[in-house]
Amino acid sequence: MILRNVIKKNRYVDSIFLMLLANRLKSLEGIDRISAMMGAEGNKGILEESGLLDQAGREAAPNDLIIAILAESDEVVDRAVSEVDDALDQKDSGRSEDDYSPKSLDSAKNGKTNLIFCSLPGPYVRWEAKKALDAGINCMIFSDNVPVETELELKELAKEKKLIVMGPDCGTAIINGTALGFANVVSRGRIGIVGASGTGIQEVTVQLHHLGEGISHAIGTGGRDLTEKIGGISMLSGIEMLENDPATELLLLISKPPAPRIEKMILDRMAKSKKPAVICFIGGKTEEAEKRGLPAARTLEEAARLAIATLLKKKFEPKNFDMSPTEAFAAAAAESLKLAPGARYLRGLYSGGTLADEALVLLEKFLPFHSNLSHGQKLSDNAVSQGNTIIDLGDDEFTVGVPHPMIDYTNRMERLLQEAEDPEVAVILFDVVIGYGSHLNPTEPLIPAILAARERSKRHLSFVATICGTNEDPQNLEKTREALEEIGVIVMPSNAQAARLAAMIASRGKIDFMNSEKNCHAEKL
Amino acid sequence: MPKNFDLLQQPLSVVTFGLESFSLALKEQGIEAVHVDWRPPADGDQRLLGILENLR
Incomplete structure (x- = not known):
């Protein structure tokens, strides 16, 4: 094997471009491993640990691009290098001469600039965000790996x-109808959202859209905002912004369960709000909210329905399925009948963290589940499922050096094939998150992978999916759904419904959701 | 009114750092977005960056 590091001096390229480039090059014949990274110390450490760093790479500066290639011959390495050059040339030629590309915030901003969107590597965020705040500009920080002390400092400023x-770590916001980061094209309306969870905001805004309502704005806070350390600074700001916003008639708060003291503080604040509010703290208890007269939802879909009912002053009627309970039971039974003897487990392969969480919250009451989330039984190795498993493949440990699974399906497809080989697996449940930021054509990697999984499993394998998106999204919901349904995937209208149906199929009807009682509890037979 | 409130009332005008695809997505939606051709300040030297920041 030949290892060669090719260095492009002073060539800064963003990480998604590099990861997608490396993925493409991996398919070249004769390539064993390939990685393209900027020469930051942390990146060099990753390359060194994976045995991909040579002396040239060790000497690279943070502004240099390192392409590390391990291949069977010098000829293959040369071919890969020439592909890299072509890709970089193509990237440069894609930029028109009119595209103004300043070197700093000072030269980029003008009197109207009211937001910076920052997806830089974590260690550089503080420097640029402080400059923006000092200049009176709001910040959306997509980057993770930002120390909590920096977060507190920036939020206090x-x-x-x-x-x-x-x-x-704020993946999603919709301001004045504009999607920022990973977000969907949804109707404008009267519901204002403040959310500490990216896919939580996506699922709720999409469900509101499907139900004929819309949102005024969706403000993200980042996942750590409601911790004791940060104290909900951005959520409180977001609440105030929406309270003063004439377009917003109802506030909807979305988060994983906050720290207990912060939860009480936020709920006390909402109890005094001049606008009605609905609370959705996924996986948390609803008592604290209800004690203060605030309607509380346990799932994201329920949050959307409850918000509309509250807004219209109508009685909230919980539903487990859009179809009738009997139809759902029949659909699940028909699928269960096709399962091979011994196939009994459900495997949830998620790209959206909060969607994974929602599925686990809904199902763990009825079946024991393993997971890499903060609840459920711990897996002994997150790379291998055990029993019923729900896994968040967007978690940090799966995204070192590779793009998020909403952008690049490679990791998820490998996991899907792995699950298919386990004879005890009955149902594979998965999410497809579309919209801005996500993979432009998710069925392109998904369909061959599902067909290959079926082939490899040599038995009937049920696939149940949820597509988080709308027909207005660039990928188009209908088109995506039709393509999946054509190969026998059962596509449900929400994540909660997909999770319920998947559990009904895997348990062969031992679990059903026939009764639509409060909070959509299932009845165990 | 506070400047964060203005964010909801005025047209968005965004400066982006990092992944260029996010800037392109904003432009696609008709939003004024300027992407910074960013390089790590102080050649990525965090210690030097700290000194520069104190000088600011």
């Missing part, structure tokens, strides 16, 4: 200047 910092 923003509070002092009456600005907002959305993030760090």
Whole structure:
């Protein structure tokens, strides 16, 4: 094997471009491994550990691009290098001469600039975000790996200047109808959202859209905002912004369960709000909210329905399925009948963290589940499922050096094939998150992988999916659904419904959701 | 009104750092977005960056 590091001096390229480039090059014949990274110390460490760093790479500076290639011959390495050059040339030629590309915030901003969107590597976020806040500009920080101390410092500075910092690790926001980061094209309307969860915001806004309502704005806070350390600074700012916004008639708060003291503080604040509010703290208890007269939902879909009922002052009627309970039971039974003897487990392969969480919250009451989430039984190795498993493949441990699974399906497809080989697996449940930021054509990698999984499993394998998106999204919901249904995937209208149906199939009807009682509890037979 | 409130009332005008695809997505939606051709400041030297910041 030949290892060669090719260095492009002073060539800064963003990480998604590099990861997609490396993925493409991996398919070249004769390539064993390939990685393309900027020469930051952390990246060099990753390359060194994977045995991909040579002396040239060790000497690279943070501004240099390293392409590390392990291949069977010098000829193959040369071919890969020439592909890299072509890709970089193509990237440069894609930029028109009119595209103004300044070198700093100072030269990029003008009097109207009201937001920076930052997806830089974590260690550089503080430097740029502080400059923006000092200049009176709000921040959306998509980056993760930002120290919590930096988050607190930035949010306190923003509070002092009456600005907002959305993030760090804020994947989703919709401001004035504009999708920022991973977000869907949804109807404008009267419901304003503040959310500490990216896919949580996506699922709720999509469900509101399907139910004929819409949103005024969806403000993200980043997942750590409601911890004791940060104290909900951005959520409180977001609440105030929406309370003063004439387009917003109802506030909807979305988060994983906050720290207990922060939860009480936020709920006390909402109890005094001049606008009605609905609370959805996925996996948390609803008592604290209800004690204060605030309607509380246990799932994202329920949050959307409850928000509409509250807005219209109508009685909230929980539903487990859009179809009738009998139809759902029949659909699950028909699928269960096709399962091979011994196939009994459900495997949930998720790209959306909150969607994985929602599925686990819904199902763990009825079946024991393993997971890499904060609840459920721990897996002994997150790379291998055990029994019933729900796994968040967007978690940090799966995204070192590779793009998020909403952008690149490679990791998920490998896991799907792995699950198919386990004879005890009955149902594979998965999410397809479309919209801005996500893979432009998710069925392109998904369909061959599902067909290959079927082939490899040599038995009937049920696939149940949820597509988080709308027909207005660039990928188009209908088109995506039709393509999946054509190969026998059961596509449900929400994540909660997909999770319920998957459990009904895998348990062969031992679990059903026939009764639509409060909070959509299932009845165990 | 606070500047965060303005964010909801004024047209968005965004400066993006990092992944260029996010800037392109904003432009596709008709939003004014300027992408910074960013390089790590101080050649990525975090210690030097700290010194520069104190000088600011």
